[in-house]
Each structure stands twice: as structure tokens, then as C-alpha cells.
Amino acid sequence: MSRRQKADRIRHLLATEGDAVFENTTHVNAGRLEANSHRDDIEELRSEARRIKEDAIERLPELVETVRESVEANGGTVYVADDAADANRYITDVVEDRGADAVAKSKSMTSEEIDVNEALEAVGVEVCETDLGEFVIQVADEAPSHLVGPAFHKSTGEIATLFNEQFDPDVPLETATDLTQFARDHVGEQIRDADVGMTGANFVFADSGTIALVTNEGNARKCAVTPDTHVAVAGVEKLIPSVAEFPPFAELIARAAGGQDIATYLSLLSPPVDSPVVDFEKPDEPLDGATDNREFHLVLLDNGRTEMREDEDLRETLYCIRCGACANSCANFQHVGGHAFGGETYTGGIATGWEAGVHGMDRAAEFNDLCTGCSRCVNACPVKIDIPWINTVVRDRLNRGTDQEFDWLVEGLTPDADPGGVDVQKRLFGNFGTLARLGSATAPVSNWLADWGPSRAFLDRVAGVDRRRDLPEFQRETLRDWFASREPLDTAGDADREVVLYPDAYTNYVLVDRGKAAVRTLEALGVDVAVASCHESGRAPLSQGMIATARRNARRVADSLDPYLDDGRDVVVVEPSDLAAFRDEYERLLPANRAERLAEHSYEVLEYVYGLLENGADADALAGGGDVAYHSHCQQRTLGLDVYTEAVLERVGYDVVTSDVECCGMAGSFGYKSQYYELAVDVGGTLRDQFEAEETADREVVASGASCQEQLAGLLARGNRHPVELLAPE
Amino acid sequence: MGTDTVDGFAAALSTADVDCTRTTAADFEAVLDDVVDAPAVGTPLGIDGVSLDDTIVELPPTPRLLDEAETGVTRVHAGIVEYGTFVVQADEAGTEPVSLYPRTHVGVVRASDLYEDVRSVASWLGDEFAAGRDSAVLATGASATADMGELVTGVHGPQTVHAVVLTDR
Numbered sequence: 001m002s003r004r005q006k007a008d009r010i011r012h013l014l015a016t017e018g019d020a021v022f023e024n025t026t027h028v029n030a031g032r033l034e035a036n037s038h039r040d041d042i043e044e045l046r047s048e049a050r051r052i053k054e055d056a057i058e059r060l061p062e063l064v065e066t067v068r069e070s071v072e073a074n075g076g077t078v079y080v081a082d083d084a085a086d087a088n089r090y091i092t093d094v095v096e097d098r099g100a101d102a103v104a105k106s107k108s109m110t111s112e113e114i115d116v117n118e119a120l121e122a123v124g125v126e127v128c129e130t131d132l133g134e135f136v137i138q139v140a141d142e143a144p145s146h147l148v149g150p151a152f153h154k155s156t157g158e159i160a161t162l163f164n165e166q167f168d169p170d171v172p173l174e175t176a177t178d179l180t181q182f183a184r185d186h187v188g189e190q191i192r193d194a195d196v197g198m199t200g201a202n203f204v205f206a207d208s209g210t211i212a213l214v215t216n217e218g219n220a221r222k223c224a225v226t227p228d229t230h231v232a233v234a235g236v237e238k239l240i241p242s243v244a245e246f247p248p249f250a251e252l253i254a255r256a257a258g259g260q261d262i263a264t265y266l267s268l269l270s271p272p273v274d275s276p277v278v279d280f281e282k283p284d285e286p287l288d289g290a291t292d293n294r295e296f297h298l299v300l301l302d303n304g305r306t307e308m309r310e311d312e313d314l315r316e317t318l319y320c321i322r323c324g325a326c327a328n329s330c331a332n333f334q335h336v337g338g339h340a341f342g343g344e345t346y347t348g349g350i351a352t353g354w355e356a357g358v359h360g361m362d363r364a365a366e367f368n369d370l371c372t373g374c375s376r377c378v379n380a381c382p383v384k385i386d387i388p389w390i391n392t393v394v395r396d397r398l399n400r401g402t403d404q405e406f407d408w409l410v411e412g413l414t415p416d417a418d419p420g421g422v423d424v425q426k427r428l429f430g431n432f433g434t435l436a437r438l439g440s441a442t443a444p445v446s447n448w449l450a451d452w453g454p455s456r457a458f459l460d461r462v463a464g465v466d467r468r469r470d471l472p473e474f475q476r477e478t479l480r481d482w483f484a485s486r487e488p489l490d491t492a493g494d495a496d497r498e499v500v501l502y503p504d505a506y507t508n509y510v511l512v513d514r515g516k517a518a519v520r521t522l523e524a525l526g527v528d529v530a531v532a533s534c535h536e537s538g539r540a541p542l543s544q545g546m547i548a549t550a551r552r553n554a555r556r557v558a559d560s561l562d563p564y565l566d567d568g569r570d571v572v573v574v575e576p577s578d579l580a581a582f583r584d585e586y587e588r589l590l591p592a593n594r595a596e597r598l599a600e601h602s603y604e605v606l607e608y609v610y611g612l613l614e615n616g617a618d619a620d621a622l623a624g625g626g627d628v629a630y631h632s633h634c635q636q637r638t639l640g641l642d643v644y645t646e647a648v649l650e651r652v653g654y655d656v657v658t659s660d661v662e663c664c665g666m667a668g669s670f671g672y673k674s675q676y677y678e679l680a681v682d683v684g685g686t687l688r689d690q691f692e693a694e695e696t697a698d699r700e701v702v703a704s705g706a707s708c709q710e711q712l713a714g715l716l717a718r719g720n721r722h723p724v725e726l727l728a729p730e
Numbered sequence: 731m732g733t734d735t736v737d738g739f740a741a742a743l744s745t746a747d748v749d750c751t752r753t754t755a756a757d758f759e760a761v762l763d764d765v766v767d768a769p770a771v772g773t774p775l776g777i778d779g780v781s782l783d784d785t786i787v788e789l790p791p792t793p794r795l796l797d798e799a800e801t802g803v804t805r806v807h808a809g810i811v812e813y814g815t816f817v818v819q820a821d822e823a824g825t826e827p828v829s830l831y832p833r834t835h836v837g838v839v840r841a842s843d844l845y846e847d848v849r850s851v852a853s854w855l856g857d858e859f860a861a862g863r864d865s866a867v868l869a870t871g872a873s874a875t876a877d878m879g880e881l882v883t884g885v886h887g888p889q890t891v892h893a894v895v896l897t898d899r
Contacts, residue, residue, distance in 0.1 A: 074864075132885065133877035149877065156879030176878040183878070184885055191886075208859045218873040218887025221830055225820075243856050247849045250868070262813045262848070262870050265887070268855070270864035275826040283794035287824040 001366070003464045003675040010679050013340045017145070017153035018682065021337035024152045025328045031259015032325060032380070038261060039251075049248040050383045053319035056240045057309055063206040063239040064300065070209035075272050076296035080236070083303045088119035091198075091231055094297050095125055098229050100195030106213070106220035107131035108200025109147060109322055110301055111233045113345045113358055116198070127198075128190035130219035132183045139166050145338035146347055147324035148257045153337045187219070192280040197223035201234035202321065203249060204298070207242035208270050211298070214253055216264040224269055228277040229295045236300045237309075237318040243268065249321060252382040256323035271296035308357040313393040317353030319383045326350050326377035326387050331634075331663035331683045332370045341370045349377040349387040356394045365398050369676070372667030373543050374634035375580065389588070395545025399426065417548040418541070425464040426544035429669035433536030433553075436505035439474035447473050466677035470714060472510040479508045479515035483531045495528035499572045499608070500564035502557070506706035507574045508534040514721070517728035518574050518605050524729050525609065525617040530569065533560045537578040542585060543668045554581070554589040558598060571602040574722070576636035576704050577668065579604045583639065604636065605724050606704075610644040613651060622727045624652030629696040630723065631687060631712065633705035634663040645704060645723050652727065657696050661686045664703075666711035680711070688715040702726060735811055735844050736895055742814030746871035747883075748891045754898040755779035758838075762787070762803070765836055765892050771795040772803035773823040775838055777899060791824045796831040804829045806837035806893070809844045810851050813870050816893070817851060819858070820865035829869070835888040840899035 001009070036042050056063060068078040081087035095103060103120060105111065105127055117127045117138075129138040136151040136159055137144055144150030151159065156176050163179060164172050167186070173179050191197075199220050201211035211232050213220040224230050240246070246268075254263035272294035276287040308314045327333045327348025330341070338347025343355030343363040349371060356364035371391035381387060399422045418430070428435070439446040449455050450471045459465040480503065499522060507515040515531075522529050535557050538550035561571055573579040582602045586595040603611070613619050628649060632642035642658065649656050665683025670676050691701060691712075701720035703709045712720045740750040753761040758780045772787040787803045788795055796802075804825045808817035816837045820826040829835050845851040855866060873887030883889050 130886070131877070132875050136877065151877055154879075159878055176880040177882050179878040180875060180882040180885060188886065208864050210859070210864060216874045217877075217885040218830055219885070221826070221867060222886050225826055225830075243852055243859055247852045250848050250852075258876070262815065262868075264870055264872070264874055266868040268864075268866050268868070269820070270859070273820050273826070273865045274822050275820045275865070276822060276824050278793050278796060278824075278827050278831075280793045280797070283797070284792050286790040286792055287796075287827065288790050288822055 006675040007678065010336055010340055010676070013336050014679065014682055017337045017339060018335050020155045020158070021145070021153050022334050024149060025334040028258055028328045032255060032328070035255040035259045035261055045248045045251050046382055046384050049252055050319060052240055052245045052248065053383055057237060057315065057318050060236060060239065060309060063241065064236060066206040067204060067209055067239060067298070067300075070207060071296070071298050074209050074270055074296070076209065076298060078298045078300060080300045080302060084114035087114045087233065087299050087301050087303070088116055090299060091116055091233070092119055092123050092125070094229070094231055095120060095196050096123060098195060098295070100125060100229070102126045102128070102190070102194045103196045103198050104128050104130050104191045104194035104223045104227065106197075106199040106215070106223040107134040107150065108198070108233055109345060110200050110235050111198065112144065113303065114233070114301065116233065128187060128194065130187050130191060130223055131215075131217060132180060132187070135183055135187055136162065139163070143339070144347070145342070146327060147322050149324070153339065191219070191222050191226055194223070194227050196229045196231060197225070197227045198231045198233065199224050201232050201238050202253065203240050203246065204234055204238045205242050205246070205268075206239050209298075210243065210268050210270040212246065213265070213267040213269065214263045215267070216260075218265055221265060221267050224267065224271070225273060225275045226278045228293050230271050231297045231299065232271070233299045233301060236302055236305050253321055253323055256325040256380065256382040304358045313390065314353055314357055316385050317350060317357060317390060319385055320350050320354070321383060323382060324348060325380040325382065329376045329380035329662060330371075331374065331376070331661065331665060332372065332679060334662070335682050336370070336679055341367050343367060349391070350385065352394050353387070353390040361394070361398060361401065364394050368395055368398065372663065372670045374663040374667050375638040376634050376662045378638050389585075392542055392545055392547065396547045399423065399545050417552045418546040422544070422546060424462060425673060426546065428463045428465070429672070430541035430544035430546040430549055432540045432669070433505040433534070436472070436474060436509040440476065440478055440509040443474040443476040460674055464674040465672050466674040468677060469672050470710070472506070472710065474509050475512045477512065478534070479503050479512045480531055480534060482512065482516060483519065496526050497612070498528045498530070498567070498569045500530045500532050500561065500569045502532050502561065502571055502573050502578065503534050504537055504575050504578050505534060511706055511709065511722065514574055514725055517722065517725040518572065520728040521605075521609060521622065521724050522572065524621040525612045527612065530564065532564065535560055537581045538585070538589065539577045539581045540668065542581070550585070551589045554586050558590055558594050561598060562594070565597060565601055570608065571598065572605050572608050573602055574605050574724070575706055576604055576633040576639070576641065579641075580635035580639060604641050604644070606645040606648050607641050609724075609727065610648050613648065619652055621729060622652050623729055624654060624727070626726070627655045627699040628726070629657050629659070629691050629699035629701050631659045631664060631691075631701070631703040631708055633703070633708055634667070636704050642704075649723060649726065654726065657699060659687055659690045661690065664708045664711040666707040668707050671707070671711055681715075684711050684715045687712070691716060700726070735846075736841050736897060738811045739809055739814060739844050739893075739895065742812060743893055744814070746814045748814055748871055748893055750893045750895060752895045752897050755896060758894075758896065759785055761894060762836070765894065766803060767800040767834060769795070769799045770801040770803055771799040771828055771832065773805070773821070773825045773828050775805045777805065777838065777840060777896065779899070780838070780896065791828050796827055799832040801834040801836055802828040802830070802832035802888070803836045803838065806839035807843060807866070808851055808854060809839050810848060810868070811844050812847045815868050815870040816891075817855075818867050818869060819863050826865075826867065829867070830887050833884065833888060834890040834892065836892045836894060838894045838896065840896050842899060
């Protein structure tokens with residue numbers, strides 16, 4: 001898909017589905033945070049859940065054998081299907097053997113993955129989706145747009161229109177209650193008439209051959225228990241050892257998915273179950289005792305999962321419990337939904353891993369770039385999957401498989417370590433440091449040239465840099481130049497603390513004032529400051545999936561900071577995404593001891609100031625007072641650092657209102673890209689609305705991240721600064 | 731099980747919009763007739779000293795009764811105090827469908843079968859599974875969906891749930 005086609009598609013979905021998705025995700029996110037606040041052991045539960053999944057995936061072949069034995073001992077059958085065709089062949093055989101012509105099906109992403117409905121319909125079997133959201137999608141002949149809420153993108157009004165057109169009821173349906181009642185009755189009849197019930201499985205307990213189904217409606221129970229034949233389709237990764245491992249998942253899954261403390265129904269069925277078959281064709285025959293003819297088939301689907309298990313980076317995708325929290329917490333998903341941010345089956349953050357694993361890289365490529373690496377999904381995931389890293393790895397692999405025409409443009413300009421095939425747009429943004437160095441050296445000519453119409457047209461056409469977006473303004477005097485030309489401070493020799501300020505390209509070449517303010521603030525609090533060389537942290541290439549370039553950047557940064565660390569200096573970072581790289585990504589890019597030492601001694605600038613004040617530094621040395629509207633930074637929030645900025649500003653007399661949107665939408669280079677510009681602006685619109693509301697409209701705007709500052713500059717009539725610029729003494 | 735446990739269970743049930751009636755074995759039949767809307771269907775409770783035999787509840791269940799009954803009455807084999815959850819085990823008498831099909835589910839639970847949390851009930855379930863009683867549903871409140879744009883209760887499962895706790899059992 002070309003950039004223009006992609007932009008068109010996103011524009012269309014923003015207009016048609018964006019509002020419903022935004023409303024639903026907002027609601028679910030609020031519920032998740034509220035439900036998590038009811039317990040103080042969520043972190044322990046998440047760690048425990050992850051340990052269980054790690055162990056189960058490690059022992060997967062053994063668990064498959066265990067469940068085969070236990071299901072067979074119960075009187076059921078286990079079939080391990082290699083792929084979709086194999087699974088469908090087995091399932092259609094079972095259904096045909098039973099002489100069935102109607103199947104009632106409970107929502108299951110795994111069965112979506114294999115398109116089992118089409119396979120059954122091809123042999124003349126009618127399939128009824130019984131989850132009401134899935135039923136809506138079936139009636140509309142669409143694909144689900146969300147792992148948990150298939151019809152997340154539809155409003156009540158749209159569903160009413162759909163049902164009224166499709167079913168022509170005597171009294172037109174209007175409210176959610178009308179629609180639910182109608183669907184309940186319609187679907188209820190289909191369940192009674194079904195010969196086979198089909199479900200997925202959220203978990204499978206190997207030891208007892210139990211499938212765990214997590215639902216709120218009760219349809220899965222009816223599908224599993226009413227007809228005499230039950231087929232459960234589950235990915236092999238759903239196996240856990242036994243019911244003893246179930247508690248953390250029972251506690252986490254509904255919280256993560258929908259903000260409930262616990263799901264309405266957690267069905268633990270070890271089929272064939274003892275419950276009697278309910279045969280509505282024999283309405284007066286007592287139920288008791290009619291269990292002998294029950295049949296059960298557990299279809300465990302591989303479909304690429306064994307290969308994912310052997311893939312160091314994709315492996316943790318298999319820990320996913322399909323709660324959809326990654327999607328809900330994702331700013332881009334909130335605005336455009338799963339029909340843009342998803343593949344053939346799976347949607348949202350974790351979808352890249354699933355689609356790459358089960359449908360191949362091409363499917364993942366279609367939406368992989370919608371992950372901006374903002375990392376807000378990381379804390380939302382109940383099994384602590386590093387979803388941004390999976391997206392980065394897939395992007396890296398995609399880069400390596402492409403071939404582009406305009407390599408000459410960036411080959412000399414951006415001597416990165418990644419292969420020549422990397423897309424021009426990605427190489428441009430992945431090498432922002434080089435660009436900024438050249439831009440600063442040639443400023444103001446570079447700025448003038450960057451604003452010149454023909455060069456913007458060229459940049460747009462070749463590299464997809466949207467013409468509507470203002471470009472960073474490079475400063476001729478860099479932070480390092482300014483620092484080097486200063487007289488050393490009187491206090492330099494006897495300061496209590498010594499730090500090295502790490503400047504990235506934005507701080508050194510563009511937003512130089514925030515760097516100067518950081519130096520002055522630290523010095524005012526009695527700290528001796530040195531300024532390190534400007535080497536990019538690797539965040540920029542990482543966001544483009546250029547891991548080799550990021551690794552080279554990481555080595556340079558570590559080389560330049562190591563001597564300061566040897567001297568006992570702490571590292572202070574202005575840009576939160578750099579700190580996120582030091583703390584979270586460098587462990588994947590550098591030898592463990594180097595990464596650990598740097599992570600341990602690095603601090604975000606306001607986090608450091610907070611520490612100084614807590615340890616007796618004199619807050620009176622700082623400027624203060626005023627009303628502030630503060631936008632933290634997504635990675636900063638994931639690391640839990642936003643609170644330090646708030647605390648410091650309040651300590652020196654600022655009244656602070658903080659935005660609660662996940663991300664401003666700029667996310668590094670995302671908002672510059674022509675195919676994503678409108679989405680970035682739409683996401684930013686939520687932040688703009690907060691900062692233009694009555695309570696905040698007159699407040700000074702501050703933001704911690706460079707790209708947040710750029711986005712806010714584009715969104716708001718008034719300017720903005722970094723928080724440290726409010727603190728620096730004149 | 732002390733009063734605290736039953737109080738905690740009742741409080742959690744209330745949060746889940748489930749009414750809770752406390753009674754003793756001796757008063758059970760009278761209480762049940764109060765909380766059950768006819769027609770009602772049930773399965774044997776298997777609790778010493780209490781029975782559905784002399785109540786308005788019809789046994790054994792048939793598909794027609796499942797379809798037409800306003801109320802389904804079953805044993806609740808365990809309860810989770812923290813969430814007000816019913817643990818209903820499947821059996822050949824049809825406890826699972828009776829707890830699922832009618833618009834109201836009345837669950838009868840012994841106070842001595844209440845467990846504090848999910849973890850302790852999972853431990854109990856482990857023993858039950860080993861003994862062959864290896865299918866159960868953990869049900870908390872009424873069936874619900876938000877798929878039509880806002881929360882609606884009473885979808886495929888019951889719209890109303892009522893707990894009867896036998897405090898002397």
C-alpha cells in the first residue's frame with residue numbers, strides 16, 4: 001500500500017469508526033485502572049502469571065502429551081492441527097460425522113484465525129455466532145475490530161440500523177436493551193437447534209483436560225453444554241499445567257480486558273462433561289442421566305506457534321492471554337481501531353507478533369508501523385509482554401526484506417549500520433542525529449531551505465515528510481558550544497555531587513534552551529555539571545526498526561559516558577525516551593554489565609532534581625510560582641517518572657494540572673510521516689482539548705518530551721517549554 | 731465459618747447486585763418459597779436436612795422447564811467471599827443448565843462452603859478435580875454484555891441472581 005493509500009484508509013476509518021472506538025476504549029481503560037486499584041498485589045500477580053506462561057511454553061511438548069492423556073482418559077479426543085487447513089479438515093469431519101447441519105459457536109479468536117466458519121459453510125453447515133458482539137459482526141459481514149469487543153467500532157445506533165434493516169422487526173429496535181433482547185432470543189433459538197457447540201479456550205489445564213472459558217454473557221456455557229457434541233479450538237499456547245496455576249489469570253484477565261474484578265463466568269469444563277444434553281426436540285423428557293452420548297474434541301492449533309516458540313523475540317507473544325489491554329491503552333488504536341491497527345485476525349499492539357507468527361510477515365507489515373513504541377501497553381499487559389520490542393523486531397525484519405529506489409539520497413547522508421534496503425523515510429528519521437548535526441552546522445540556511453516550498457515538496461514525495469508539519473528549527477550555537485564557552489562555576493571544585501548531562505540531538509541542536517536550563521538548575525542546587533558528547537541514544541533508529549544502527553548508537557553512548565561513570569558521576573537525561581532506552585532497551589543492545597551500570601546511574605532531569613531536594617538541596621535557589629498545564633511523556637509515564645516533575649513543580653510553588661492522554665500522537669517521528677500525519681493530529685486533538693478547556697486554557701504549557709513539545713507547538717496557539725525551563729534561575 | 735465470613739460474602743454479593751438471604755435448615759422451605767418466583771425448576775441440593783421436595787420447585791428438570799421456568803434453584807458447592815462468586819459443579823442431574831437457563835438463579839450455599847478468595851477455592855477445586863468432580867463454573871452476578879453499546883444484564887444467562895446461605899450448615 002502506498003503512503004497515500006494508507007493515509008486515505010486511515011482518514012476513512014477516523015471518520016467512520018474512530019468515535020465509537022474512542023468512546024469504548026476510554027470507558028474500558030478507566031475500568032481497568034479502577035479495577036486494578038482495588039488490589040495492591042497486581043504487580044505480584046502479573047509476575048506470577050508471566051512465570052507460569054514462561055514455564056508452560058518452555059514445557060509445551062510435555063504438556064501436549066499430558067493433555068492428550070487426560071482428555072482421552074475423560075473420554076474425549078485431542079487433535080493437534082499443523083495449520084488452518086488441517087484444523088478445518090478435522091473439524092468439518094467431526095461435524096459431518098455427527099450428521100450436523102448447525103453449529104452454535106462461542107467467540108474464539110483462534111477459530112477466526114483458521115476461518116472455520118467459511119470451511120463449515122462450504123460443506124453446508126450453518127454457523128451461528130452466539131457472543132452478541134460477534135453476532136453483530138456476523139450479521140454485518142465484517143471482521144472483528146478488537147480481541148475482546150468484536151463490534152467495538154460500532155455505536156448502538158449503527159447496530160440498531162443494521163438489525164432493523166436485516167431482520168425487519170415489527171417494532172424497530174432502538175436501545176441497547178432492545179438490541180440485546182432481540183439478539184438473545186434470536187441466538188437462543190440457534191443454540192437450541194444446534195447439533196454441535198464450538199468454543200475456544202482461554203486456558204487448557206493439561207493435568208485434568210479442563211478447558212477454561214472466560215465470558216460474561218453465558219453463551220460459551222450454553223454452546224459447550226447444550227448439544228451433545230462439543231469442539232473446542234485452542235492454540236497450543238493456551239496450555240497451563242493444572243487448576244493450581246489458574247488463580248493469577250482468574251484475577252487478572254477480566255481486570256485487564258474490561259475493568260471487572262472478576263469475569264461473570266469462569267467455566268472450568270473437563271469434557272465430556274457430566275451435565276445432561278438438553279434436547280429441545282424432546283421437551284418433556286427429564287434431563288437426568290442423559291450424558292452417555294456426549295462427544296468432545298479438543299483441537300490444538302499449531303499454525304506457526306512451534307516456530308514462534310523457537311524464536312527468541314517472537315516467543316513471548318505466546319504468553320498473550322488475549323485481553324486486548326494493549327489495544328485499549330494504545331493512543332493510535334484509540335483513534336483508529338483494529339481495522340487499521342490489525343491484521344487478518346489479530347488487532348492492537350500484540351497483533352504484530354501474532355500476525356507475523358501465524359499469517360506471515362506480509363500481514364504484519366500492513367499495520368506494524370502504527371505501533372509508535374510509546375510503551376503505554378507495557379504496564380497494561382497482565383503478563384508483562386514487551387510488546388514494543390516485538391513490534392521493533394518485526395519492523396527490523398521487514399526492513400531487511402525491502403528494496404527501495406531512493407537509497408542514494410540517504411546512503412551518504414545517513415551512514416547507518418542497517419542494510420541499504422531500509423525505506424528512505426525510515427532511514428531519514430532513524431538517523432535524526434546526523435541530520436541535526438548538519439542542520440545546525442548550516443543554520444540558518446538549513447532552516448530556510450527546510451521551509452522552502454520546493455524542498456518541502458521533494459521531502460514529502462521522496463521521504464514522506466508531511467508538508468503540513470513544521471520542521472525542527474536547528475540552532476547554530478549548540479548546547480555543547482554554549483557550555484564550552486562558559487567560565488567554570490566557582491563552586492565547581494567543591495560541589496557535593498557531580499553529574500554528566502547527556503544531550504541528545506534535540507537538546508544539543510534544536511531545543512538548546514532546555515539543555516541550558518538543565519545545566520543552570522543543577523548548578524543552582526550545588527551540582528557540578530559536565531556535558532557529554534552528543535551521540536544519539538538509538539531511540540530514533542529503534543523506532544524505525546533499525547536495530548543494528550541502534551546497537552551502534554548504544555555503543556557510542558556507552559563509550560562516551562563510561563569515563564564519567566568511572567569518575568563516579570551520575571548521568572542526567574533531559575529527554576525521557578533516552579532514559580527509557582538506557583533503562584529498558586540497552587539490555588538488548590549492549591553487554592549486560594555495561595547496560596546495567598548505565599541504567600543504574602541514569603536519571604531523568606526532574607527525577608534527579610527531586611532527589612536533590614529530598615536530600616537537602618535548597619529549593620529557594622530555583623524559580624517558581626504560577627499555573628501550569630503539564631503533559632508528561634508516554635515512556636516517562638511508563639517508567640513512573642511523571643510524578644517527580646509534578647512533585648518538584650509543586651514544591652517550588654507551581655499549581656499543576658496534568659493531562660491524562662496516553663500519548664500526544666507525535667511519538668518521535670510518527671507525526672511527521674505523511675501517511676500518519678492526520679492520525680497524529682487526531683490523537684493530539686484529545687490533548688489539545690484538555691489544554692484548551694476552561695480550567696487549563698490560561699495555564700503555561702510544559703511538556704517533557706521533544707516530540708511532545710513539537711506536537712503541542714503545532715496544536716496550540718500558545719507556546720510551550722520543558723519543565724526544567726520553569727525551574728532554572730535567571 | 732463465622733458470621734464475618736457470611737457478612738463478607740453478603741457484602742460482595744451486594745456489590746455484584748445479588749441479594750442474599752440467610753436462613754437455617756429448619757426455616758429453609760419457608761424462606762425458599764419467599765424468594766422463588768414460580769414456575770421454578772431445580773436439582774437435588776444434596777445438603778443434609780434441606781430438600782426441594784416440599785417446595786414449589788419442580789424436579790427433575792426438562793427442556794420445557796428450563797425454557798419456561800422463571801427461577802432455577804441449585805446447590806452452590808462453594809462460594810468466594812471476596813467477589814460473591816458461586817461455584818456450581820456440573821452433575822448428571824443438570825445443575826449446570828438449571829443455573830443457566832431461567833431468568834433467575836437461586837443458589838443455595840452452606841456457610842461452611844465459603845472460601846475467602848480465588849486461591850483457596852482453586853485449592854479446593856484441585857481436590858475436587860482429583861475426586862472426579864472436574865467441571866464447575868465460577869459465576870459472579872448476572873449475565874451481562876456491553877456489546878450493544880452499554881451494559882445490559884440478562885443475556886444468555888440469568889438476569890437476577892439470589893443467594894440463600896444456610897448459616898447452620
